Amino acid sequence: MSINLLKFRVLKDKSARGIMLILTGLSLFILVAMGAGLYWKSTTILSDQSLWKLLSSSEWSPMKGEFGFFSFIAGSIYVTVLSVLIALPISLLTALYVTENAKAWVKKLLFPVLDILAGIPPVVYGVWGTLVIVPWIADSVGPKFVEYTNGYTVLAGGIVLSIMIIPLLVSLFVEIFSTVSKDYKDASASLGATRWQTSRFIVLRKALPGIIAAIVLAISRAFGETLAVLMVCGNVINIPRNLFEGCYPLPALIANNYGEMLSLPLYESALMFAALVLFVIIFIFNLLSRILLQEVEKQFKL
Template sequence: MVMGIPIAIGAAVYIAEYAEGRTKTILASFIDVLAAIPSVIFGLVALIVVVPFVGTYVAPLFGAGTAGVGIFTVSLVMAIVVTPFMISLSVESLESLPDELRETSLGVGATKFETIRSVLLRAAGPGIFSAILLGFGRVFGATIVPALLIGGQTQLPDSLFSTGQTLPTLIVNDFGELMSLPLTQSALIFVGLMLVVVVWLFNFGAMLFQRRLQRRWQYS
């Protein structure tokens, strides 16, 4: 998310405020297509391309010995997965702003960059923040990409290149132990409940910010 948020906001600003005509249509369509691609496709491509690249070239730069799977790889791929989603929602938030905001700011002598930075981003802030929250929720609840790329080791990581475990992958990896280990079923049900609650909180927070944005311009 740290990698994806600045890219998402920058791309959304370019598409909504700078791109015009056919360029804008092509970029918006491309982002929508990326956002609709199933995450399993990203996971399989990453398993073939990103994992060997990280293991061979990136990890050795930091003195880490790894085959390429681990927290860093999952973070990188999930940023790629969720960024188009955040871009699409952020573009909608920027384009929903009335043109009077732009015209008034430009009319008092502000440059286009100043208008975007000081007026539009501030006005669209709740909508953009809700997009980020929804992105967090999607990352937190992701299963297939972490299951393929994180390594599935329940241990305290000592670096970004270490293997690890997430709540969804814990459920997937330990589901086969339901009948052989006592209390496993109860533990996995509790983990699943935690996952549902956290994702629901992310989505509820995003909904509140989105409603705040809509009310703000409905009565302005």
């Protein structure tokens, strides 16, 4: 009986290991299948025009066969970088306060608020941005810096997107900071360090790899955001010269045009190429960030 039980446990262990291996392979297969599918759908435009021309040109006139994606890529990068620059210091300081200084009632109040903000649909953020942020930029902020702006700008997209990713960053940072051993903090305090010095030189230093991983996740989330950005960026095909001009991010291009242009094979292929560019940019960025993360972990010996 004991031998049969042992055989059953070994069989169950092998079965569980095999199932996990299959599911892991399935995850990798989905990633490869997505990339291959987007590339296959993009072959029409790639055979018609060179890759360099598609990526370096800003001319966009589908009826004339002109498909330049540079302005769309630039718009996506501008909005994403701006949103992270706004959200990162707010999220870091909020998470540090919550983990190092906040009282229990503050935590009980803050976490439900973060959950609510994280669960709000993007369209609600877009509507809020259209009703509040866009007029604020057009009437109050913009006139101080430029002669005219209608409010549908890179700045509006960056602000709305930053508010969308703040709950994600704060939640991740709180979890990361909570893993820093209390022994390090006590040792720092025993040497006469203030709370801010402990947070700056101990907590942030020990949590740096996790911070980098959280930022990468937030950038990936922000770069692919569609609806909220589409509603506040103006959808103007140009390379923005400042924060008070409109832009046209890649996700907005796909969302705005895909359903209407299925009857034009070259246009459809161009939109699939836009999705492929988005896919490749996020993939490369995550790959480079993993390499950077490994180097940081080696440096700090975590």
